[in-house]
Amino acid sequence: MGLIKLLVFIAVVFAALTLWRRLQSKRNNRRSSAATTSKPMVRCSQCQVHLPEDRAVRDNQRWYCCAEHRDADHHD
Template identity: 45%
Template sequence: MGLFRLLFWIAIIAAAFWLWRRFTRPARRSEQHRQSPAPMVRCAHCGVYLPRDEALTKADQWYCSQAHLEQGPKPGER
């Protein structure tokens, strides 16, 4: 009977430890929830790379700011 009681308490302690670890650790991010990196484009005027969502476009060329969009591509390029 003593062995049964010992195994019972070991199982209870192991279960409590497992539950504690499960709820205190940060959640794992699955591969499906990861965001893919934003596509980057190069400014036709200064050459800086920036996310395509933040870039301005004109005639199939990307620009980092309104000023560079108005100035156009760097001389000697396209």
């Protein structure tokens, strides 16, 4: 009886761990998706608008919201 109880206990613990890991991975997926939406923001040197870094146009040390503003800043 003692061995069967031990096997049942191990099975319950294993099932609980598997379930817990699934819940944790779901939470991690939510966190990673949230992290992708909150990307580093940069400011356009021309119009001061804030936008995600991957959508901005970079020129040396400055950031711009679009190529037009980058070119306009060069003309000043």
